[in-house]
Amino acid sequence: MKKKIDTVESRKKIGFPDKRADWNKEQAIYDEHTLKIDGHPVMEDWETGYMEKLAQIVTLQGGDILELGYGMGISAGFIQANKAVKSHYIVECHPDVVTKAIADFREPISLSKMHILSGFWQDITPKFSNESFDGIFFDTYPLTEEEIHGNHFWFFEEAHRLLRPGGVLTYYSDEATEFSANHKIKLRTSGFHEINFEVCKVNPPADCEYWQDNTIVAPIIIK
Ligand SMILES: C[S@@+](CC[C@H](N)C(=O)[O-])C[C@H]1O[C@@H](n2cnc3c(N)ncnc32)[C@H](O)[C@@H]1O
Numbered sequence: 001m002k003k004k005i006d007t008v009e010s011r012k013k014i015g016f017p018d019k020r021a022d023w024n025k026e027q028a029i030y031d032e033h034t035l036k037i038d039g040h041p042v043m044e045d046w047e048t049g050y051m052e053k054l055a056q057i058v059t060l061q062g063g064d065i066l067e068l069g070y071g072m073g074i075s076a077g078f079i080q081a082n083k084a085v086k087s088h089y090i091v092e093c094h095p096d097v098v099t100k101a102i103a104d105f106r107e108p109i110s111l112s113k114m115h116i117l118s119g120f121w122q123d124i125t126p127k128f129s130n131e132s133f134d135g136i137f138f139d140t141y142p143l144t145e146e147e148i149h150g151n152h153f154w155f156f157e158e159a160h161r162l163l164r165p166g167g168v169l170t171y172y173s174d175e176a177t178e179f180s181a182n183h184k185i186k187l188r189t190s191g192f193h194e195i196n197f198e199v200c201k202v203n204p205p206a207d208c209e210y211w212q213d214n215t216i217v218a219p220i221i222i223k
Contacts, residue, residue, distance in 0.1 A: 005209060007148075007149070007211065010210075011040065011142070011148055012148075015039075016144050017143060020143050023037065023093065024093060026038035028042075028094050028096035028100070032045075033045045034072075035072050037094060037141075040141065041208070041210055042071060044205075045074065046202065046203060046204050046208070047074065047202065049200065049202065050172075050216055051074040051078060052078050053200050053218045054139070054170050054172070057135075057137075057170040057219075057220050058136065058170050059079060059082040059135055060135065060168050061084075061135060061168060062082070062086065063084070063085070063135065064086055064087045064089075064132065064135075066089050066136045066137070067089070067136075067139075068090075068125075068136075068137070069091075069092060069141065070097050070098070070100075070101045071097065071139065073100070073105070075139065076101070076105065076114070080108055080114060087113075087115070088108075088113065088114045088115070089117060090115070091120075091121045091124050091125065093120045093121075098116055121155065126158075128162055130161055131161075131163065131164045132162055133162050133163055133164065134163075135163075135168045136168070136169050136170075138170075138172070140152075150174065152172070156187055156190035160223060163223040166222065166223065167222070167223045168220065168221065168222055168223075169222075170219050170220060173197070173217040173218065176215050177199060177217065179195065192221050192223065194223075195219075195221055196220040196221070196222075197217045198220065199216075200215065201214060201215055202214060202215065202216050
């Protein structure tokens with residue numbers, strides 16, 4: 001049997017930008033199935049079914065939706081398709097990706113059904129008032145070694161501040177079958193106590209550098 005790729009080591013080998021801002025100096029390279037930035041496998045379209053599931057979860061209440069990370073815009077398309085969504089704000093840091101988002105969604109943007117905010121979430125989301133959103137979908141990409149398989153942990157407190165009571169948080173979970181104890185502690189210490197998930201079947205290619213399992217957790221976290 002072929003040895004599984006170590007998805008932590010493979011990303012360490014590619015290396016990370018010295019500063020967060022340096023990520024934006026590298027070209028974003030799209031092909032039909034993938035997005036690569038600075039040699040990193042940022043997004044691949046084998047995730048489409050998973051993105052659809054996460055889009056269903058984040059729109060459970062309809063209303064005002066915040067999405068972090070545009071990537072290939074797969075989840076954005078599913079969120080837009082939901083008629084119960086009133087507003088859809090997307091925060092994306094990379095200038096090439098922002099350009100692609102504007103080209104992909106020209107019409108909904110012109111109708112103010114979608115708003116693209118260009119920048120790092122760390123600089124942008126503090127500008128939103130408390131309890132601004134009914135659903136939040138977090139799917140950025142680790143930009144440092146310590147964030148590999150856990151970049152969402154740094155966002156949990158901010159997500160709790162931004163959600164209305166009863167609002168839903170979901171995210172690319174980086175776990176195959178269940179939440180780790182550490183993951184649940186991070187959610188609880190950020191104020192979340194209604195913690196549920198579904199397990200989604202996926203079929204990544206054998207040479208995928210960031211996911212090697214046939215399932216992935218779809219979080220359903222309610223404030
Ligand atoms: C995995 S992709 C998002 C995939 C998307 N859900 C889709 O369906 O195609 C991650 C995106 O997050 C962006 N990103 C990384 N770090 C970010 C940050 N701190 N703030 C905002 N965007 C970030 C990357 O440039 C990339 O476009």
